[in-house]
Amino acid sequence: MFQKNKWILRIGLVICLAVSFLVLSNILEYKSPHGINQTRAFYDQPKNTIDVLAVGSSHVHCGVNTATLWEEYGIAAYDLSAAEQPLWMTYYYLQEAYKYQNPKVVILDVFSPARFKEDYHERWVEESVLGMHFSKTKWDMLQVSLEPEKRKELFPSFLSYHNRYTDPNKEDLVNIFGNHKGKRESKGFTPGFVRADQSQPFTAWEELEDYHLSAKSEEYLYKIMELTKAHGSELKVIVVPYNLDPRDRITYDEISDIVSKEQIPFTDYTTLVDQMGIDPANDFNDHTHLNYWGSVKFSKYLGKELQSAYQLQDKRGTKGYESWDAHVENIRQSAEGK
Numbered sequence: 001m002f003q004k005n006k007w008i009l010r011i012g013l014v015i016c017l018a019v020s021f022l023v024l025s026n027i028l029e030y031k032s033p034h035g036i037n038q039t040r041a042f043y044d045q046p047k048n049t050i051d052v053l054a055v056g057s058s059h060v061h062c063g064v065n066t067a068t069l070w071e072e073y074g075i076a077a078y079d080l081s082a083a084e085q086p087l088w089m090t091y092y093y094l095q096e097a098y099k100y101q102n103p104k105v106v107i108l109d110v111f112s113p114a115r116f117k118e119d120y121h122e123r124w125v126e127e128s129v130l131g132m133h134f135s136k137t138k139w140d141m142l143q144v145s146l147e148p149e150k151r152k153e154l155f156p157s158f159l160s161y162h163n164r165y166t167d168p169n170k171e172d173l174v175n176i177f178g179n180h181k182g183k184r185e186s187k188g189f190t191p192g193f194v195r196a197d198q199s200q201p202f203t204a205w206e207e208l209e210d211y212h213l214s215a216k217s218e219e220y221l222y223k224i225m226e227l228t229k230a231h232g233s234e235l236k237v238i239v240v241p242y243n244l245d246p247r248d249r250i251t252y253d254e255i256s257d258i259v260s261k262e263q264i265p266f267t268d269y270t271t272l273v274d275q276m277g278i279d280p281a282n283d284f285n286d287h288t289h290l291n292y293w294g295s296v297k298f299s300k301y302l303g304k305e306l307q308s309a310y311q312l313q314d315k316r317g318t319k320g321y322e323s324w325d326a327h328v329e330n331i332r333q334s335a336e337g338k
Contacts, residue, residue, distance in 0.1 A: 032127060032130075033061075033190040034058060034061075034082065034083040034124070034127045034190075035058070035061075035081065035082025035083050035085065035124075035127030035128055035131065036082075036126070036127055036130050036131040037131065037186065037190075038061055038079060038080055038081060038082065038131065038186075038188040038190075039080065039082070039093075039128075039130075039131025039132050040131045040183060041183035041184070041186040041187075041188065042078065042080050042097070042100070042131075042188070043100065043133060043183075044180050044183035044184040045078060045100070045101070045184065045187075045323075046184070046320055046321075046323065047100055047101070048100075048101055048102050049076055049101070049315075049320060049321060050076055050077065050078045050101045050103050051075060051076045051077065051103060051104045051105065051312055051313070051315070052069070052075055052076070052077035052078070052103060052104070052105045052106075052107060052306060052312070053077070053078055053080055053094075053097060053101065053103035053105070053106050053107070053233075054077060054078070054079045054080070054081065054106075054107040054109070054188075055080050055081055055085075055090050055093055055094060055097075055106065055107070055108055055109070056081050056085060056090060056107075056108055056109025056110065056111065056112065057081060057082070057083060057084055057085050057109055057111045057112045058081065058082070058083040058084070058190075058288075058289065059081075059109050059111045059240035059242065059288065059289065059290075060079045060081035060107070060109045060188075060240065061079040061081045061188050061189055061190045062190055062191075062192055062240075062285065062289040062290055062291075062295065063240040063241065063289065063290040063294070063295050063298055063299075064077065064079050064107065064189065064240070064295070064298075064299060064302065065189055065191070065292075065295035065296055065298070065299035065331075066078060066079060066187035066188060066189045066299075066324075066327065067187070067189060067327055067328045067330075067331035067332070068295070068296050068299040068300060068303065069299050069302070069303045069306075070187075070315075070316070070324045070325075070327065070328055071328050072299075072300055072303055073303040073304070073306070073307050073312070073314065074313070074314030074315050074316035075303055075306060075307065075312055075314075075315075076315045076321060076324055077187065078101075078187050078188050079187065079188030079189050079190075080093055080097055080188060081109070081188065082124070082127040082128040082131075083124040083127045083128075084112055084115075084116055084124040084127075085112055085124075085127075085128045086112050086113070086116065086145070086216075086217065086220075087110075087112065087113055087216075087217045087220040087221055087224065088141070088144050088145060088216060088217075088219075088220040089128045089141055089145055090108070090220070090224065091141075091220045091223050091224050091227065092137055092138070092140060092141035092144075093128075093132075093141075094106065094224060094227055094228070095137050095227065096132060096133070096135070096137045096138070098227075098231050099137075102231065102232075102233075103233050104233060104234060104310060104312065105233060105234045105235075105236060105306060105310050105312070106228050106233045106234070106235050106236070107236050107237075107238055108224060108235060108236070108237045108238065109238055109239070109240055110221075110237055110238070110239060110251070110252065110255050111239065111240065111242070111248075111288070113213055113214065113217035113221070113251055113255070114248040114250075114251035114252060115248065117210060117214045117217075118214055118216060125145070125146065125150075128141075128145075129141075129142065184323045185323050185326040185327050185330055186327065186330075187324065187327050189295075189331065191291070191292035191295065191331060191334060191335065192285030192286075192289060192290075192291045192292060193285075193291060193292055193334075193335070193338040194285045194286065194291055195281075195282050195283075195284075195291060195293075196284050196285060196286050196287070196291070197280070197281045197282075197284075198243040198280045198281070198284040198287055199280040199281045201243070202243040202244070202245060202287045203245065211247045211248075211250040211251060212250060212251065212254060213251050213254040213255060213258075218258070221255065221258060221259075222258075225259065225262055225264060234310055235259075235264050236264070236265050236267070236306075236309075237255065237256075237259050237264060237265065237266045237267075238266070238267050238268075238269060238302075239252055239267070239268040239269055239270055240269060240290065240298065241269045241270050241272075241273050241276070241278055241290060241294070241298055242270060242284070242287065242288045242289065242290070243280070243284065243287040243288070244270050249268075252266075252268055256268075265309075267305075269298065269301075269302075272301070275301070276297050276298055276300075276301045277297050278290075278294050278297050278298065279294075282294075283297065292335055292338065
């Protein structure tokens, strides 16, 4: 009897330690609307409900307005993106996504390969790493993305939490038990409410040594095309509207040539700003991102194209898609009074 009680105590202790670790991780894990939150919320989406998955840089989660796509067309879309994410990380994001979802359409934003050539900017790399679950896919992504010393700091991700023991905030406390309902109602979109006048050409980019598509980006562009084809997804490559440096078009033209040979559509929406009714003086959050009002105009235009090209089913009113209705209401409340 005594021996049995010892085992019960041991099992109870293990359970208490596991629960404590989980709660502490929920509190201390990094939260950010620039990629980490998008990835974490993805895991709470109802399985195989996402019809359109948008991937790439912050241009996606600032410009592809998933609330508008749902409200206007009943398109169940999700923005699985991170700031300045290179194509090799996007490739592994897609590998991870296919474990949980089977999107009919994958939208690939290609801003990052135009502006950031090899490897990464230290400031933003964690946005593509810390939200992803512990897995071989994540490790493989880190292998091709980071030097060994940096990998050790971010894998497993909880190794990075030590910097946060002294500064938990309100958002952390909301997340104590995972905030799964809130994550389920998030679809990755992060609205901006600044009106930054972009009516004048932007010419302040840092000088690059080479404005062509890098060999590494080209390699992973082909891998992304192969991966989406293998999973039966239609791939659409896009440039979200922004106040671009004309030199960026060198890369976009090269990408267009590559994907067109595979009969994959490429649309540079920076050339269609007038058709979408986007006002450069009022519809940008800064020189590279649409604001909320610009995202509505862009996403209405994009949604009409998606609906026409891919015959996507209108899922409004369908059982299991209630979280998209809640998402629309949450975004509407955020926009009120702005």
